[in-house]
Amino acid sequence: MKEVLVSPVKRIQIATGQLLSAATIATMQGIIILFxxxxxxxxFTSWITPFAVIVVMIVVGLVFSRVDFSKINRSKSKEADIFS
Incomplete structure (x- = not known):
């Protein structure tokens, strides 16, 4: 994490990247289970149902990833400063 913190990238971009990474992993795991x-x-009752389930998986992945990062933000470590 120290290498990321010294990079010339804004912290919000790093946080967004980590958030999207966690949400993507969660969504891919859900798609595998669905498959x-x-x-x-x-x-499925309709051909739309799998797509609706995938959209819900993406939203849930983003929400829970953000909850996880907000917990990290409350910690007192230097790595947590990235999310403040």
Whole structure:
């Protein structure tokens, strides 16, 4: 994290990148579970349903990633200064 803090990039850009990274990982894990569920026998009522589920996964990933980063922001370490 020290290498990131000394880079010539704004801290908000670093925080946004980490937020999007965590949300992307969470969404990809959810898509894998959705894909496995389809082959196990999960049936959708409409063709729109999987896309709606993916949108909800993206929103939930962003919300919980932000909650995680807000907890980090309350800590007293130097790495947490990035989110203030």
């Amino acid at each position: 496995i569920g389809y082959f196990i026998g999960l049936k």
